[in-house]
Amino acid sequence: MELVILGSAGGPQPHPGKAAPATAVVVDGDIHVIDCGNGVGRQIVSAGLELTDLRSVLVTHHHVDHNADLGALVHLAWTAARCEPVDVYGPAPLESMIKQYLELNEPDISHREGLGRPALAGVFRPHEVAGPGTVHEADGVRISAAVATHPPMPSFSYRVDAHGRSVVVSGDTARCDEVVELSRGADVLVHEAYSPDHLGEFMAGSNTKIERLRQHFAQAHTSAEDAGRVAAEAGVRTLVLWHLIPWQLSDEEYAAQAARTFDGEIVVAHDLQRIPV
Numbered sequence: 001m002e003l004v005i006l007g008s009a010g011g012p013q014p015h016p017g018k019a020a021p022a023t024a025v026v027v028d029g030d031i032h033v034i035d036c037g038n039g040v041g042r043q044i045v046s047a048g049l050e051l052t053d054l055r056s057v058l059v060t061h062h063h064v065d066h067n068a069d070l071g072a073l074v075h076l077a078w079t080a081a082r083c084e085p086v087d088v089y090g091p092a093p094l095e096s097m098i099k100q101y102l103e104l105n106e107p108d109i110s111h112r113e114g115l116g117r118p119a120l121a122g123v124f125r126p127h128e129v130a131g132p133g134t135v136h137e138a139d140g141v142r143i144s145a146a147v148a149t150h151p152p153m154p155s156f157s158y159r160v161d162a163h164g165r166s167v168v169v170s171g172d173t174a175r176c177d178e179v180v181e182l183s184r185g186a187d188v189l190v191h192e193a194y195s196p197d198h199l200g201e202f203m204a205g206s207n208t209k210i211e212r213l214r215q216h217f218a219q220a221h222t223s224a225e226d227a228g229r230v231a232a233e234a235g236v237r238t239l240v241l242w243h244l245i246p247w248q249l250s251d252e253e254y255a256a257q258a259a260r261t262f263d264g265e266i267v268v269a270h271d272l273q274r275i276p277v
Contacts, residue, residue, distance in 0.1 A: 059090030060171025
């Protein structure tokens, strides 16, 4: 099992130094993508992986930085010769979103199907996640979900278990007991992290009121210090700080904040980083 950081920044705005949120857990050559922000297909190829090995896509929630390329990722894998179904998981209205994506892209799809490709609709295999529990189990891989705290958006965290190893990806969430329990004893926890002291410094040009933004982050996101608390309570081996807001803050500063509450291994995520599990 290997964890690949495809994109490590948080938020919808493109950044010159970090790609949009996306991770991949690779098991026996099969790629399980968790969250698929803008550009995830290119990031998969840049990481040295093959789009045709895409096995499943798991969306934590329907904010644009986490689902912007959901349809495009499977579509591009299909153009790269993926013919087998790709299991796609996420909260409602996932099924209607995929249907609308297929309708929106009908001109391209019908042209390529006319060249002899199998129907793209058959490559999408959607599964709406309605609550906690096992969402996928096949070929020695079990993927479980827990309800995350990210109001007002329904959101899930996911855990991948295979070959006696485990990776948890938090998605967007405030610190919550459900994510702690999902992460219990995991080898690697990939957890979102922000720095409360630096929101105003780096977001002065935002079109959102800074105080309202602070309130939202306090209710729906996790500080690097609290991410350390989650890792410590869950007893994980390695904490990977990801979905970094602000992305401009140094690795040393993020790691120092998490180290206040967690004395295990701390990794600050970088795009295309490969982490053995």
